[in-house]
Amino acid sequence: MMIELQNVSKSFTLHNQGSAVIPVMEGATLSVKPGECVGLVGASGAGKSTLMRLIYGNYLAASGSILVGGTDVAQAEPREILELRRKTLGYVSQFLRVVPRVPALDVVAEPLLSVGTPIEEAREKAAQLLTGLNIPDRLWSLSPTTFSGGEQQRVNIARGFAYDYPALLLDEPTASLDAQNRATVLGLIEGAKARGAAIVGIFHDEAAREQVCDRFVDVSGFTPRAAA
Numbered sequence: 001m002m003i004e005l006q007n008v009s010k011s012f013t014l015h016n017q018g019s020a021v022i023p024v025m026e027g028a029t030l031s032v033k034p035g036e037c038v039g040l041v042g043a044s045g046a047g048k049s050t051l052m053r054l055i056y057g058n059y060l061a062a063s064g065s066i067l068v069g070g071t072d073v074a075q076a077e078p079r080e081i082l083e084l085r086r087k088t089l090g091y092v093s094q095f096l097r098v099v100p101r102v103p104a105l106d107v108v109a110e111p112l113l114s115v116g117t118p119i120e121e122a123r124e125k126a127a128q129l130l131t132g133l134n135i136p137d138r139l140w141s142l143s144p145t146t147f148s149g150g151e152q153q154r155v156n157i158a159r160g161f162a163y164d165y166p167a168l169l170l171d172e173p174t175a176s177l178d179a180q181n182r183a184t185v186l187g188l189i190e191g192a193k194a195r196g197a198a199i200v201g202i203f204h205d206e207a208a209r210e211q212v213c214d215r216f217v218d219v220s221g222f223t224p225r226a227a228a
Helices: 048-056 078-087 104-113 119-132 149-162 179-194 206-212
Strands: 003-014 020-032 037-041 063-068 089-092 167-171 198-202 215-218
Touching (some): 003 048, 037 206, 048 063, 078 089, 104 119, 179 206
Parallel strands (some): 167 198
């Protein structure tokens, strides 16, 4: 398996409320093989985003194991997490976070540059993705921090698919897209599956979810009994 979770739990400590401990996830178990897309489902607040952040290493699991390409994210050192994100695990979030004043073309090319791709080759791949996602070339030299919300989302998607990550996390990748860009993104997801990427995604777009997901996991089943 490329992504495998076993008995993962997570709690939050409210330091401003007497250090109260709030359990939010218990016994989370999930496996995703290469070329498979697993959709996370469940009511709002059930823990879909929490599970994604645990896999990416933004949240530290209280217990259990989170194996991504052989690295246990729950136990890994920060440098190991950074290396995992550089070469193995990509994440398309709903929000673009970039260094101001970096041109959009280089924002998209950066994942390729970080693994040693020659700059012209990286920029060519970035240009192809930006073109496919209908970002006008007159904007490529500008910082995406100046773009509209929809344009930023498409830059974020282009960046997430620039490098062929063996594992991908997708958080609402088709949200608010028009029909043409939505079709392009679904094509990118299907292409990633075809080359063997293991994908975990959150899709509120039901038709998109049905098109690209091979199966679904209801995260409501990981709600702690005391909180249920």
